[in-house]
Amino acid sequence: MLQDGLLRGRRILITGGGTGLGLAMADRFAALGAQLVLSGRRAEVLAAARDGLVARHGASVQTLPCDVRDAAAVEAMFDAAWQQGPLDVLVNNAAATFIAQTERLSARAADAILGPTLHGALYCTLQAGRRWLDSGRPGVVLSILSTSTRTGRAFTVPSAMAKSALLAMTRSLAVEWGPQGIRSVAIAPGPFPTAGAGQALDPTAGRAFADAAPGAGAAAAYAANPLGRVGRPPELAELAAFLVSDSAAYINGEMVAIDGGQHLRTSGAEDLLAWGPDDWARARAGRGG
Ligand SMILES: CCC/C=C/C(=O)SCCNC(=O)CCNC(=O)[C@H](O)C(C)(C)COP(=O)([O-])OP(=O)([O-])OC[C@H]1O[C@@H](n2cnc3c(N)ncnc32)[C@H](O)[C@@H]1OP(=O)([O-])[O-]
Numbered sequence: 336m337l338q339d340g341l342l343r344g345r346r347i348l349i350t351g352g353g354t355g356l357g358l359a360m361a362d363r364f365a366a367l368g369a370q371l372v373l374s375g376r377r378a379e380v381l382a383a384a385r386d387g388l389v390a391r392h393g394a395s396v397q398t399l400p401c402d403v404r405d406a407a408a409v410e411a412m413f414d415a416a417w418q419q420g421p422l423d424v425l426v427n428n429a430a431a432t433f434i435a436q437t438e439r440l441s442a443r444a445a446d447a448i449l450g451p452t453l454h455g456a457l458y459c460t461l462q463a464g465r466r467w468l469d470s471g472r473p474g475v476v477l478s479i480l481s482t483s484t485r486t487g488r489a490f491t492v493p494s495a496m497a498k499s500a501l502l503a504m505t506r507s508l509a510v511e512w513g514p515q516g517i518r519s520v521a522i523a524p525g526p527f528p529t530a531g532a533g534q535a536l537d538p539t540a541g542r543a544f545a546d547a548a549p550g551a552g553a554a555a556a557y558a559a560n561p562l563g564r565v566g567r568p569p570e571l572a573e574l575a576a577f578l579v580s581d582s583a584a585y586i587n588g589e590m591v592a593i594d595g596g597q598h599l600r601t602s603g604a605e606d607l608l609a610w611g612p613d614d615w616a617r618a619r620a621g622r623g624g
């Protein structure tokens with residue numbers, strides 16, 4: 336358990352902070368005293384997240400709708416955030432993925448994943464880093480990556496590529512910006528059953544991605560995990576709070592996996608090798624459903 340007030344006075348921007356793991360981190364950071372800036376494309380989702388955080392923690396929460404694929408919009412978001420006070424931490428959490436047979440990806444489909452996941456996180460990092468360097472302030476960049484950075488991952492190749500590139504960014508900036516007091520760290524989650532990940536990784540619902548409650552489809556995924564379960568978002572949030580805090584002041588350029596040890600056995604996608612054309616047709620038909 337982290338100490339009360341660990342993040343008091345810290346201003347933390349979380350991209351994709353209105354849902355899933357981003358919201359879980361926002362919740363924990365607020366409980367530890369942080370002021371939050373939440374971004375994402377959907378203003379109404381951000382507003383609902385802010386209302387919940389204010390009700391639960393009396394937190395200070397600024398919401399800034401932004402599409403991180405748009406570099407100019409990202410710059411405007413950082414201007415708006417900085418107008419209310421300098422940020423101390425950037426969490427690169429926004430991302431997109433879907434399962435697909437790689438040879439069927441169109442260029443637009445590949446870009447739909449690389450745009451937010453790779454370019455968006457880079458745009459945000461440049462905006463935060465530049466401001467910290469110009470003002471001589473310390474900062475922390477935490478990027479939410481994936482164990483695919485260690486294993487690769489069949490059927491989500493653009494995502495695995497983007498996350499691996501961001502791991503390279505984390506390690507490179509640790510050296511380049513570390514001397515100016517800017518730490519770069521990363522988390523590699525294994526399976527955490529958020530609504531976004533469920534839709535993205537198993538559009539047929541329940542076969543490839545384990546649900547929070549063990550069911551028929553979840554059983555195999557549970558069995559593949561050495562600890563016999565999927566992750567709980569508050570567990571990831573606890574790790575994130577530690578990594579962005581001064582308790583982790585000497586951790587720089589490092590990625591921590593949080594997956595119960597699963598990637599040491601499997602990337603989690605091997606079940607999909609058994610899928611036939613009908614399964615893939617069902618997956619494509621399940622898009623957005
Ligand atoms: C790996 C494990 C670790 C990572 C976990 C997570 O990230 S969990 C977090 C997960 N959370 C999220 O992902 C949340 C964010 N997700 C999103 O914003 C959206 O789901 C999206 C951007 C990924 C797709 O949006 P959209 O459907 O509105 O896309 P669009 O209309 O902009 O089309 C662009 C192109 O993409 C094509 N295409 C699209 N889907 C598929 C598919 N299934 N199959 C094939 N292709 C597909 C589409 O046909 C078009 O190409 P075309 O036909 O013109 O050549």
Ligand SMILES: NC(=O)C1=CN([C@@H]2O[C@H](COP(=O)(O)OP(=O)(O)OC[C@H]3O[C@@H](n4cnc5c(N)ncnc54)[C@H](OP(=O)(O)O)[C@@H]3O)[C@@H](O)[C@H]2O)C=CC1
Nearest residue numbers: 351354355356375376377402403429430451527529531532
């Ligand atoms: N859950 C899991 O099992 C795993 C998750 N991860 C990573 O964890 C992170 C969070 O995922 P999770 O919470 O599960 O899924 P979510 O789908 O809930 O999170 C994605 C968030 O990113 C935002 N987002 C997507 N595209 C954009 C964009 N173009 N501009 C701005 N914001 C955008 C979404 O908001 P909006 O749609 O409103 O823009 C949403 O809040 C991601 O980086 C994901 O890759 C990694 C491995 C496993």
